[in-house]
Amino acid sequence: xxxxxxxxxxxxxxxxxxxxxxxxxxxxxxxxxxxxxxxxxxxxxxxxxxxxxxxxxxxxxxxxxxxxxxxxxxxxxxxxxxxxxxxxxxxxxxxxxxxxxxxxxxxxxxxxxxxxxxxxxxxxxxxxxxxxxxxxxxxxxxxxxxxxxxxxxxxxxxxxxxxxxxxxxxxxxxxxxxxxxxxxxxxxxxxxxxxxxxxxxxxxxxxxxxxxxxxxxxxxxxxxxxxxxxxxxxxxxxxxxxxxxxxxxxxxxxxxxxxxxxxxxxxxxxxxxxxxxx
Amino acid sequence: xxxxxxxxxxxxxxxxxxxxxxxxxxxxxxxxxxxxxxxxxxxxxxxxxxxxxxxxxxxxxxxxxxxxxxxxxxxxxxxxxxxxxxxxxxxxxxxxxxxxxxxxxxxxxxxxxxxxxxxxxxxxxxxxxxxxxxxxxxxxxxxxxxxxxxxxxxxxxxxxxxxxxxxxxxxxxxxxxxxxxxxxxxxxxxxxxxxxxxxxxxxxxxxxxxxxxxxxxxxxxxxxxxxxxxxxxxxxxxxxxxxxxxxxxxxxxxxxxxxxxxxxxxxxxxxxxxxxxxxxxxxxxxxxxxxxxxxxxxxxxxxxxxxxxxxxxxxxxxxxxxxxxxxxxxxxxxxxxxxxxxxxxxxxxxxxxxxxxxxxxxxxxxxxxxxxxxxxxxxxxxxxxxxxxxxxxxxxxxxxxxxxxxxxxxxxxxxxxxxxxxxxxxxxxxxxxxxx
Numbered sequence: 001x002x003x004x005x006x007x008x009x010x011x012x013x014x015x016x017x018x019x020x021x022x023x024x025x026x027x028x029x030x031x032x033x034x035x036x037x038x039x040x041x042x043x044x045x046x047x048x049x050x051x052x053x054x055x056x057x058x059x060x061x062x063x064x065x066x067x068x069x070x071x072x073x074x075x076x077x078x079x080x081x082x083x084x085x086x087x088x089x090x091x092x093x094x095x096x097x098x099x100x101x102x103x104x105x106x107x108x109x110x111x112x113x114x115x116x117x118x119x120x121x122x123x124x125x126x127x128x129x130x131x132x133x134x135x136x137x138x139x140x141x142x143x144x145x146x147x148x149x150x151x152x153x154x155x156x157x158x159x160x161x162x163x164x165x166x167x168x169x170x171x172x173x174x175x176x177x178x179x180x181x182x183x184x185x186x187x188x189x190x191x192x193x194x195x196x197x198x199x200x201x202x203x204x205x206x207x208x209x210x211x212x213x214x215x216x217x218x219x220x221x222x223x224x225x226x227x228x229x230x231x232x233x234x235x236x237x238x239x240x241x242x243x244x245x246x247x248x249x250x251x252x253x254x255x256x257x258x259x260x261x262x263x264x265x266x267x268x269x270x271x272x273x274x275x276x277x278x
Numbered sequence: 279x280x281x282x283x284x285x286x287x288x289x290x291x292x293x294x295x296x297x298x299x300x301x302x303x304x305x306x307x308x309x310x311x312x313x314x315x316x317x318x319x320x321x322x323x324x325x326x327x328x329x330x331x332x333x334x335x336x337x338x339x340x341x342x343x344x345x346x347x348x349x350x351x352x353x354x355x356x357x358x359x360x361x362x363x364x365x366x367x368x369x370x371x372x373x374x375x376x377x378x379x380x381x382x383x384x385x386x387x388x389x390x391x392x393x394x395x396x397x398x399x400x401x402x403x404x405x406x407x408x409x410x411x412x413x414x415x416x417x418x419x420x421x422x423x424x425x426x427x428x429x430x431x432x433x434x435x436x437x438x439x440x441x442x443x444x445x446x447x448x449x450x451x452x453x454x455x456x457x458x459x460x461x462x463x464x465x466x467x468x469x470x471x472x473x474x475x476x477x478x479x480x481x482x483x484x485x486x487x488x489x490x491x492x493x494x495x496x497x498x499x500x501x502x503x504x505x506x507x508x509x510x511x512x513x514x515x516x517x518x519x520x521x522x523x524x525x526x527x528x529x530x531x532x533x534x535x536x537x538x539x540x541x542x543x544x545x546x547x548x549x550x551x552x553x554x555x556x557x558x559x560x561x562x563x564x565x566x567x568x569x570x571x572x573x574x575x576x577x578x579x580x581x582x583x584x585x586x587x588x589x590x591x592x593x594x595x596x597x598x599x600x601x602x603x604x605x606x607x608x609x610x611x612x613x614x615x616x617x618x619x620x621x622x623x624x625x626x627x628x629x630x631x632x633x634x635x636x637x638x639x640x641x642x643x644x645x646x647x648x649x650x651x652x653x654x655x656x657x658x659x660x661x662x663x664x665x666x667x668x669x670x671x672x673x674x675x676x677x678x679x680x681x682x683x684x685x686x687x688x689x690x691x692x693x694x695x696x697x698x699x700x701x702x703x704x705x706x707x708x709x710x711x712x713x714x
């Protein structure tokens with residue numbers, strides 16, 4: 001009753017399993033965001049978002065440019081920590097653990113919640129070193145054979161093994177754009193994360209490269225919980241199980257992908273997916 | 279296909295004139311650029327040519343062949359197999375007398391004290407040491423006589439190269455008519471030659487131009503730069519990394535940044551004064567030592583290295599940092615594994631530029647006493663030493679004419695040093711770039 005109007009509306013947007021904000025996280029969810037706000041200096045970039053990331057599913061975050069979907073994605077492995085003047089509040093949990101808790105090590109968090117970036121950014125080192133880097137710094141292997149195994153397995157899962165198995169010593173930057181992005185996927189999954197965040201992974205790829213990445217997501221979701229940010233609605237429709245629509249820094253609607261695309265509950269969502277703005 | 283209207287529009291006289299002007303401007307600019315390059319190259323070539331022209335004489339020196347007798351009596355009949363006794367005998371021996379005897383045997387007409395003195399003046403005072411060296415190298419010379427090439431006086435060298443004109447009145451030249459006559463006789467007897475001057479590269483400074491060498495200064499420079507590099511590289515790189523990667527952006531870091539930029543522009547002599555006040559007067563470190571020189575030059579080059587280091591670190595693409603962070607690298611790992619290796623070529627370039635500047639620096643070293651006349655080649659960081667540019671300065675200031683070419687010769691050595699350093703930088707940079 002006493003709740004101010006905009007705030008009430010915000011709460012209503014919260015969506016299905018987060019109908020009661022500020023409550024304990026849904027135990028079936030892998031990651032849970034509750035009342036997350038992000039500020040860049042004075043700019044309120046993310047406004048009180050609640051969202052559950054369901055285990056072993058692909059969750060797509062869609063929305064027009066500048067709506068905050070990437071910023072929100074970066075909250076899940078605390079990548080926003082390194083941006084000066086950026087402040088995150090609210091609670092995010094991974095398997096019920098608060099990722100902002102003082103005893104949560106951000107380095108370890110990022111090993112558990114890996115990330116693939118918009119532009120392919122392989123290290124200017126060999127293909128082998130790119131993939132072995134994560135396991136190496138986290139001490140997940142010590143002998144050469146173990147590393148060989150991890151590198152081969154990761155590249156296989158990223159669908160890149162056949163193309164590079166004979167030239168693992170070549171620099172990762174010498175690959176084509178699509179191959180580089182798959183190398184980045186291999187690098188991200190090499191330390192066996194629990195969640196993989198993808199920030200518009202196909203934005204700088206050609207249609208073929210995009211298709212390879214999308215195929216990859218189908219196999220990866222058997223092992224990992226995936227959150228993908230995309231501005232390509234067809235892509236979201238093709239690859240995701242759950243889709244969340246962001247607009248102006250707030251979460252407008254979240255739901256099963258098929259349902260959201262066929263019968264969106266909210267007007268803005270419908271306007272966006274039918275291409276009337278964004 | 280062709281639109282007559284558009285063709286007419288684009289071939290209108292006004293547009294054509296505009297186009298012609300644009301092309302002319304283009305050509306003018308290119309010519310100006312080429313002219314600038316040519317001017318720069320020409321002045322460089324002129325500079326190098328004049329230094330080589332003046333300095334090449336320093337690499338050759340006149341030598342006189344004398345038949346020296348080594349009577350055993352002159353050396354206390356010392357046994358060469360007993361090194362201590364032999365050295366004492368060598369030190370005690372009147373080698374000047376041996377030289378005098380050899381010269382008088384050649385020119386028996388020189389009888390008066392004055393004539394003998396004038397005769398002796400043809401041979402460098404370094405010839406006595408050369409005799410001892412010859413005996414050390416071949417003790418079997420004892421009791422025999424040998425024909426040896428010995429260093430001649432610098433005036434003989436100048437005369438051989440035509441720098442002393444005969445037309446000059448006798449009173450105004452450093453060689454008398456008699457001496458010139460002797461020199462001509464020696465030449466006729468093929469007892470005079472100009473030979474590769476090893477001494478110039480192996481000995482320290484001397485009051486005698488024919489004995490002076492750059493080795494002492496070169497070693498001094500090397501030791502000084504080693505100290506400077508050892509101090510400035512870790513400190514500078516650490517400061518650059520901290521400022522770029524770790525320091526929070528606050529008013530305090532802004533102040534630090536402004537101060538570093540200011541320090542880079544401070545005249546180098548101010549650092550010399552600082553070194554004098556702090557290292558010598560407060561900490562009582564040894565005067566004229568490469569240690570103190572290196573510390574002073576380290577202070578001087580520190581801002582340069584921090585600034586170039588920061589620029590190199592900034593040039594590392596942020597996406598690499600993101601990638602490393604995204605996979606869970608700690609901040610130190612991000613820097614150590616990714617940023618630093620990628621920034622290394624740039625950091626090295628900056629370091630070499632800083633070191634090259636330090637190599638050529640004179641003013642701050644004058645303040646801490648590295649301008650002293652030092653004959654011995656330094657063998658440690660705390661020995662008194664001088665450096666190449668200071669040596670050049672000292673020689674340029676010497677009254678003997680033969681030092682003029684020594685000066686240019688030392689400049690050439692300094693330039694070779696610089697080229698070697700730059701070549702090292704390029705090799706290192708290529709290796710780092712190849713590794714990534």
